[in-house]
Amino acid sequence: MRVTIFGTGYVGLVTGTCLAEVGHDVVCVDIDAAKVDGLNNGVIPIYEPGLEPMVKANHAAGRLHFTTDAATAIQHGNTIFIAVGTPPDEDGSADLKYVLAVARTIGQNLSRPAVIVDKSTVPVGTADKVRAVIAEELAARGVQIEFDVASNPEFLKEGDAVKDCMRPDRIVIGASSPASIEQLKRLYAPFNRNHERIVAMDVRSAELTKYAANAMLATKISFMNEMANIAERVGADIEHVRHGIGSDPRIGYSFIYPGAGYGGSCFPKDVQALERTAKQYGYAAEILGAVEAVNARQKHRLFELLDAHYGGKLAGKTIAVWGLAFKPNTDDMREASSRTLLARLWDAGARVRAYDPEASHEAQRIFGERDDLLLCESARQALEGADALVVVTEWKQFRSPDFGRLEATLADKVIFDGRNLYEPREVEQAGLAYYGIGRGR
Ligand code: UGA
Numbered sequence: 011m012r013v014t015i016f017g018t019g020y021v022g023l024v025t026g027t028c029l030a031e032v033g034h035d036v037v038c039v040d041i042d043a044a045k046v047d048g049l050n051n052g053v054i055p056i057y058e059p060g061l062e063p064m065v066k067a068n069h070a071a072g073r074l075h076f077t078t079d080a081a082t083a084i085q086h087g088n089t090i091f092i093a094v095g096t097p098p099d100e101d102g103s104a105d106l107k108y109v110l111a112v113a114r115t116i117g118q119n120l121s122r123p124a125v126i127v128d129k130s131t132v133p134v135g136t137a138d139k140v141r142a143v144i145a146e147e148l149a150a151r152g153v154q155i156e157f158d159v160a161s162n163p164e165f166l167k168e169g170d171a172v173k174d175c176m177r178p179d180r181i182v183i184g185a186s187s188p189a190s191i192e193q194l195k196r197l198y199a200p201f202n203r204n205h206e207r208i209v210a211m212d213v214r215s216a217e218l219t220k221y222a223a224n225a226m227l228a229t230k231i232s233f234m235n236e237m238a239n240i241a242e243r244v245g246a247d248i249e250h251v252r253h254g255i256g257s258d259p260r261i262g263y264s265f266i267y268p269g270a271g272y273g274g275s276c277f278p279k280d281v282q283a284l285e286r287t288a289k290q291y292g293y294a295a296e297i298l299g300a301v302e303a304v305n306a307r308q309k310h311r312l313f314e315l316l317d318a319h320y321g322g323k324l325a326g327k328t329i330a331v332w333g334l335a336f337k338p339n340t341d342d343m344r345e346a347s348s349r350t351l352l353a354r355l356w357d358a359g360a361r362v363r364a365y366d367p368e369a370s371h372e373a374q375r376i377f378g379e380r381d382d383l384l385l386c387e388s389a390r391q392a393l394e395g396a397d398a399l400v401v402v403t404e405w406k407q408f409r410s411p412d413f414g415r416l417e418a419t420l421a422d423k424v425i426f427d428g429r430n431l432y433e434p435r436e437v438e439q440a441g442l443a444y445y446g447i448g449r450g451r
Contacts (some may be wrong), residue, residue, distance in 0.1 A: 080115050247448070404431055
């Protein structure tokens, strides 16, 4: 089938590539000419395991095209995805200017029937706005073309995006017309083998499903961080508690890891946006507000542990930081807890030697050159001349360090484990002080 995708960001590029991989003929459009140029020459703008070879192979096979020419791209697809960004507005609601600008372009250029699909995470009611904008443009041209606007939210996780897209656990399709649902079912048929993964519903339910999923996941994390903070005070170890509750299948083991707070481009933005939507409809979403507040506080937790350990005297200290990305297997630092930690350390007059396997160039871009930051080439290099170590992101390579070497290298012999990767007793036996999250034994 012929598919057009607006936006070659995370969602658009991965979706377009996976649709091409199963044989569809895909045109990806972006207004960023440098990015399109790069993609046409094999330069992939994001780090995502498995993506690069897949883009190159499908591009070479002629099933995946990149262009800035929106008008021609719109002629191409029977299905046109909108996968452009929806950054948070000042008040926390999602800014729809890019989505609606694409809708306008579609309305100005559409020449035959198509199903327009909102793929970006957009507030409930956006499909109706997209429909209105397209209709307005068609009316201005004095033409009548049949089109429908559907919602097909994305559930990709950064770092697992290709896998999530190729083997989705569900494909949510929201549309009012049975014909649109049929068209999208055919498009996704190659991903829907062995058992039924397609969940079809009305548009607004599909739009809300996306927010409900992310809000539920963010709630699990903030809930566990709250438990961790209680555990610390009452002299319990949250890691035992985590195992103790996860064994109940109604709770489950996944997504109940306490830590330095959630980050990334989705949870913070989506929780805020849903809260905002609720408010617009006259409802105060108490749980969402609390999820946000707990997370904002949790991002300061690591600094508080350091500050307490050093009795407020961090000035002149050199702190090794392992991990800058908001989670492993990505170079993304949006809303990352590391940013809160670094800002607080610098405010307190400490220096930072940081290492992240993928996010160094991103850190360089964000922080620029500064005397109190050295971006290191290896985990070991970050430790040289450091007084203490803080682990912020749970990259696999940080999981089993040589504690004897850490003891010999770190001047103040102390580790702050922001993701509870280590066994406190093992660290302490090596002669180091240990601080984790919620480990008040
Ligand atoms: C999230 C969702 O997991 C995806 O299903 C969704 O499609 C995506 O947002 C989106 O809306 O596009 P992502 O932001 O890539 O995906 O990252 P996650 O793997 O969900 O992690 C988010 C944050 O939660 C990270 O900072 C991570 O460290 C933190 N986290 C996760 C915890 O602190 N504890 C946990 O138990 C799990």
